[in-house]
Amino acid sequence: MDFPILWMKIAVVLVGLLATVPIMLFVERRGSALMQDRLGPNRIGPFGLLQAALDVVKFLFKEDRALRHTNQAYFTLAPWIAVVPAFMTFAVIPFASSMDWDGRHVSFQIANLDVGILYCFAIASLGVYGIIIAGWASNNKYSLMGSLRSSAQMISYELSMGLSVIGIILSFSSLKLGDIALGQGQAFFTVFGHTIPKWGVLIQPLGFILFLISVFAETNRLPFDLPEGESELVAGYHLEYGSMKFALFFMAEYINMAVASALVTTLFFGGWQMLPGFPYLHHVLFGSAEFQTQEIARVGFEALSFLSKIAFFMWLFVWVRWTIPRFRFDQLMHFGWKVMFPLSLLNVVLTAYLVMKGVL
Amino acid sequence: MLIKRKAPWWNVFYLIEVISGLLITMKHFLFKKTATLQFPEERREYSDRYRGLHYIKTVNNVENCTACMLCPTVCPAECIHIVAEERADKEKYPARFEIDLLRCCFCGMCEEACPKDAIKLSNIYEMAQVERIVLEKDVLLDQRGGK
Numbered sequence: 001m002d003f004p005i006l007w008m009k010i011a012v013v014l015v016g017l018l019a020t021v022p023i024m025l026f027v028e029r030r031g032s033a034l035m036q037d038r039l040g041p042n043r044i045g046p047f048g049l050l051q052a053a054l055d056v057v058k059f060l061f062k063e064d065r066a067l068r069h070t071n072q073a074y075f076t077l078a079p080w081i082a083v084v085p086a087f088m089t090f091a092v093i094p095f096a097s098s099m100d101w102d103g104r105h106v107s108f109q110i111a112n113l114d115v116g117i118l119y120c121f122a123i124a125s126l127g128v129y130g131i132i133i134a135g136w137a138s139n140n141k142y143s144l145m146g147s148l149r150s151s152a153q154m155i156s157y158e159l160s161m162g163l164s165v166i167g168i169i170l171s172f173s174s175l176k177l178g179d180i181a182l183g184q185g186q187a188f189f190t191v192f193g194h195t196i197p198k199w200g201v202l203i204q205p206l207g208f209i210l211f212l213i214s215v216f217a218e219t220n221r222l223p224f225d226l227p228e229g230e231s232e233l234v235a236g237y238h239l240e241y242g243s244m245k246f247a248l249f250f251m252a253e254y255i256n257m258a259v260a261s262a263l264v265t266t267l268f269f270g271g272w273q274m275l276p277g278f279p280y281l282h283h284v285l286f287g288s289a290e291f292q293t294q295e296i297a298r299v300g301f302e303a304l305s306f307l308s309k310i311a312f313f314m315w316l317f318v319w320v321r322w323t324i325p326r327f328r329f330d331q332l333m334h335f336g337w338k339v340m341f342p343l344s345l346l347n348v349v350l351t352a353y354l355v356m357k358g359v360l
Numbered sequence: 361m362l363i364k365r366k367a368p369w370w371n372v373f374y375l376i377e378v379i380s381g382l383l384i385t386m387k388h389f390l391f392k393k394t395a396t397l398q399f400p401e402e403r404r405e406y407s408d409r410y411r412g413l414h415y416i417k418t419v420n421n422v423e424n425c426t427a428c429m430l431c432p433t434v435c436p437a438e439c440i441h442i443v444a445e446e447r448a449d450k451e452k453y454p455a456r457f458e459i460d461l462l463r464c465c466f467c468g469m470c471e472e473a474c475p476k477d478a479i480k481l482s483n484i485y486e487m488a489q490v491e492r493i494v495l496e497k498d499v500l501l502d503q504r505g506g507k
């Protein structure tokens with residue numbers, strides 16, 4: 001174990017994830033405003049960029065009231081249970097391929113666990129405990145209803161989520177996210193002299209759609225944000241929360257979004273595999289440079305590709321949120337169990353058959 | 361009458377509708393002009409018929425009002441208070457003329473009732489104050505409208 005490098009990687013990932021929260025806050029506010037033909041907050045800082053910073057200051061100075069009707073221990077614990085697993089999931093996601101540096105082998109992934117994907121799902125499903133405990137500890141009917149809905153929703157959608165990635169695991173015969181990202185660099189087929197890489201979305205289109213929908217449900221984003229349901233549950237599970245405790249829930253939502261986008265990218269969009277055009281750019285800019293510089297540039301381009309793919313999916317989360325209205329609860333359950341679940345089973349069977357025939 | 365519209369068969373695939381919805385929001389995001397008015401810098405222009413802050417019209421620095429008490433009588437919010445007195449140049453004039461804007465509903469009845477063309481409603485709509493004040497006569501005499 002190379003500890004200095006490990007600490008460095010952890011620091012980069014932590015800071016990066018924390019930085020997504022204010023950025024997403026800005027994007028969500030201004031983006032939604034423009035979609036609704038408004039301007040959004042534009043007064044503080046250039047284009048309103050500092051609004052998020054001021055919000056943080058506001059949250060810090062808000063009174064943190066100890067509500068007497070709540071269960072204090074659980075009430076304090078719940079936001080932490082929501083936010084910590086959100087950070088933990090990122091540990092197994094590779095954000096660039098490995099390189100040799102100064103005789104060391106540096107992999108750009110915090111932990112290359114053998115059970116990679118399973119770890120992701122195991123940790124991601126812990127996040128719902130935060131919501132359930134928050135609803136229970138709040139001692140409030142609205143909150144409890146919200147967290148009940150949340151748990152029902154999680155159970156229904158975790159099933160199809162797990163099943164939809166089995167196709168990917170079958171095609172790449174590995175649970176390690178690093179291997180899956182690497183495997184997506186292989187050539188799939190060629191058209192007009194262009195090699196099309198074996199990205200997950202090409203070999204598993206149905207799996208991709210199912211996974212994307214389940215991820216929306218898992219992160220409690222619209223159209224599946226029933227735990228919050230403002231119109232009927234006021235604010236759902238975080239109704240009683242204020243100040244920094246509420247901010248933690250808020251952070252958990254955005255970090256979950258970032259992790260979900262990273263997962264979608266790694267499983268279906270080639271992870272750190274360079275975007276089309278980047279290999280050429282790399283060749284033109286650094287083709288004649290020293291080997292070491294070339295390697296660093298390659299890692300930089302890969303990380304950039306990874307980031308831009310994540311950014312696209314984060315934007316998709318925002319985009320979908322301001323487009324589609326919320327599902328009704330029975331519609332949600334109907335959709336989860338009668339549409340998503342059979343389709344994901346079908347996907348597993350189909351992929352297994354194709355893998356057996358040697359097509360994939 | 362309830363008209364049942366039959367959805368086309370492809371609506372079974374909700375995703376197609378979702379994508380067309382996404383395209384609509386993107387169209388608004390990219391191309392549509394925003395409706396926001398940047399308030400302190402930009403202000404909406406109202407016509408002279410707008411019923412805003414009151415004023416009492418003066419001619420040669422003499423108020424038109426003769427304290428006939430028609431406007432306090434007609435005012436549905438009962439927010440006009442007048443104390444009439446006599447003056448050398450005027451048989452009857454309002455020594456005090458107060459309008460409690462917090463009660464005023466800006467119906468414009470005072471303006472309609474006034475036989476002397478004295479009380480007017482201007483098109484000023486920014487009336488926020490930091491404390492509860494009553495408009496006194498000297499404030500009202502400010503000619504703030506073109507009527």
Ligand code: SF4
Pocket residue numbers: 434435436437438439440459463464465466467468469470471
């Ligand atoms: S506008 Fe209406 S409510 Fe206001 S002072 Fe005149 S009559 Fe009274």
Ligand code: SF4
Pocket residue numbers: 424425426427428429430431432442470473474475476477478479
């Ligand atoms: S109705 Fe006109 S003239 Fe009579 S008291 Fe009111 S403002 Fe004065």
